[in-house]
Amino acid sequence: QQQVKQSPQSLIVQKGGISIINCAYENTAFDYFPWYQQFPGKGPALLIAIRPDVSEKKEGRFTISFNKSAKQFSLHIMDSQPGDSATYFCAASDENAGNMLTFGGGTRLMVKP
Amino acid sequence: EAQVTQNPRYLITVTGKKLTVTCSQNMNHEYMSWYRQDPGLGLRQIYYSMNVEVTDKGDVPEGYKVSRKEKRNFPLILESPSPNQTSLYFCASSLRGSYGGYEQYFGPGTRLTVT
Numbered sequence: 001q002q003q004v005k006q007s008p009q010s011l012i013v014q015k016g017g018i019s020i021i022n023c024a025y026e027n028t029a030f031d032y033f034p035w036y037q038q039f040p041g042k043g044p045a046l047l048i049a050i051r052p053d054v055s056e057k058k059e060g061r062f063t064i065s066f067n068k069s070a071k072q073f074s075l076h077i078m079d080s081q082p083g084d085s086a087t088y089f090c091a092a093s094d095e096n097a098g099n100m101l102t103f104g105g106g107t108r109l110m111v112k113p
Numbered sequence: 114e115a116q117v118t119q120n121p122r123y124l125i126t127v128t129g130k131k132l133t134v135t136c137s138q139n140m141n142h143e144y145m146s147w148y149r150q151d152p153g154l155g156l157r158q159i160y161y162s163m164n165v166e167v168t169d170k171g172d173v174p175e176g177y178k179v180s181r182k183e184k185r186n187f188p189l190i191l192e193s194p195s196p197n198q199t200s201l202y203f204c205a206s207s208l209r210g211s212y213g214g215y216e217q218y219f220g221p222g223t224r225l226t227v228t
Contacts, residue, residue, distance in 0.1 A: 032214030043222055051214070095215070103155035
């Protein structure tokens with residue numbers, strides 16, 4: 001049973017458009033929510049992360065929106081570029097239970113030129 | 114250069130033949146872990162280690178062993194591999210990052226095929 005559900009599985013966006021990836025979690029003890037970006041043939045790399053005491057975190061073109069009551073969080077990529085084409089994973093962890101990350105299933109993003 | 118290295122990167126083996134995938138990090142991180150990545154399932158943690166000689170099971174530990182005799186190394190051992198262990202494996206090490214949580218640094222991955 002997957003504790004973090006991610007959608008969509010794949011996403012095609014035109015260059016300059018907004019990419020939106022959603023995640024929902026079940027464990028209310030989760031207190032750290034990172035997003036990882038993975039290019040083909042590479043390991044995932046941390047992109048941006050948020051803690052539940054804020055509702056939004058922005059870094060450049062990447063924004064996390066967090067809704068604690070709905071137990072949902074999402075990644076928005078503004079002005080999407082072909083170089084953003086990658087697989088994106090949301091994740092969550094409960095630091096009181098060690099820092100084991102529970103990952104979503106991943107979203108393969110393709111940004112068309 | 115700060116990095117996590119894994120060897121081998123690709124491995125094809127037969128059912129039952131013991132194998133070890135090595136992992137090494139040069140960042141002096143205390144926490145290391147192993148994940149497997151399967152389509153649609155994301156990454157699932159196999160084992161993790163909080164420090165030397167301290168290891169614990171993750172979500173999918175069955176069929177795997179680990180050891181942590183040195184801080185920098187965390188090998189993954191498959192005593193008797195089976196076809197359902199065909200997967201892409203990642204080693205990671207972590208420290209507390211600027212976001213307040215533990216930032217995982219992943220190795221390049223090992224693609225294992227068990228026939």
